[in-house]
Amino acid sequence: GQNIDQPTEMTATEGAIVQINCTYQTSGFNGLFWYQQHAGEAPTFLSYNVLDGLEEKGRFSSFLSRSKGYSYLLLKELQMKDSASYLCAVRGDSNYQLIWGAGTKLIIKP
Amino acid sequence: EAGVAQSPRYKIIEKRQSVAFWCNPISGHATLYWYQQILGQGPKLLIQFQNNGVVDDSQLPKDRFSAERLKGVDSTLKIQPAKLEDSAVYLCASSLVASVSDTQYFGPGTRLTVL
Numbered sequence: 635g636q637n638i639d640q641p642t643e644m645t646a647t648e649g650a651i652v653q654i655n656c657t658y659q660t661s662g663f664n665g666l667f668w669y670q671q672h673a674g675e676a677p678t679f680l681s682y683n684v685l686d687g688l689e690e691k692g693r694f695s696s697f698l699s700r701s702k703g704y705s706y707l708l709l710k711e712l713q714m715k716d717s718a719s720y721l722c723a724v725r726g727d728s729n730y731q732l733i734w735g736a737g738t739k740l741i742i743k744p
Numbered sequence: 745e746a747g748v749a750q751s752p753r754y755k756i757i758e759k760r761q762s763v764a765f766w767c768n769p770i771s772g773h774a775t776l777y778w779y780q781q782i783l784g785q786g787p788k789l790l791i792q793f794q795n796n797g798v799v800d801d802s803q804l805p806k807d808r809f810s811a812e813r814l815k816g817v818d819s820t821l822k823i824q825p826a827k828l829e830d831s832a833v834y835l836c837a838s839s840l841v842a843s844v845s846d847t848q849y850f851g852p853g854t855r856l857t858v859l
Binding site: 674732734737 | 748784785787788792800835842843844845846847848849850852855
C-alpha cells in the first residue's frame, strides 16, 4: 500500500526553529512536495525535492533522504503567520498524481 | 497571472439535494484535478483531467458524483444526490502538464455543508 506519515500537531515558539517530519512508503517515487495550508484556505506550494539533500528557500528548508523514505521541512525564525497546516505529498508512478499526508498542524505561541 | 478560480466559496444544502461546483484553471494549464478534503485530512483525488479527457476517475463515487471539462478549460463537479458524508471542502487544482516536476496550484475551494 501507499502511506505517508506526519505528526498530527506541533507547537513552537515565535522566533524559534521547528522541524516537521514526513515518512513515506509508496510504489514509486518521483519527488516530494511540501504545501502550506492556512485554516480555511487552499494549499500553497512551498518546496519540491527529488534528489537527496537540503533545499533552502529563505526561512524554509526541505530535506530528502530517498533511501530512508524520509523528508523534513525546517522553519526558522518562526512568525505568528506560520501557524498553519503543512502537507507532505509524494508523486508516485501513477499518472504523476500526488499521494498526500494528513498534514501537520503547527501552532506558534508568542 | 490569475490563479485558479472556484465558485461558490460556500454552499449549504440538505441531504438528497444536488449541487454543482465550478472551476477555472490557470490559463494554459492542461491538467485539472478535483480533490475532496475532509477536516483534518489531506486532499483526496476525485478526478484528473488532461485537456478535456479523463485520466483517472477511479476514486470518484460515480453513483452520485460527475465531472466534466468539455472544452478543456473550465470544469464542473456535480453531486446528486448529496449525502451527509459529502460535507467537505472541494478543491480544484491545475498544473501546466502532468509531469515529474510539475507543480499543482490550488483554488480557494468550495466548503460544502450537507444537513
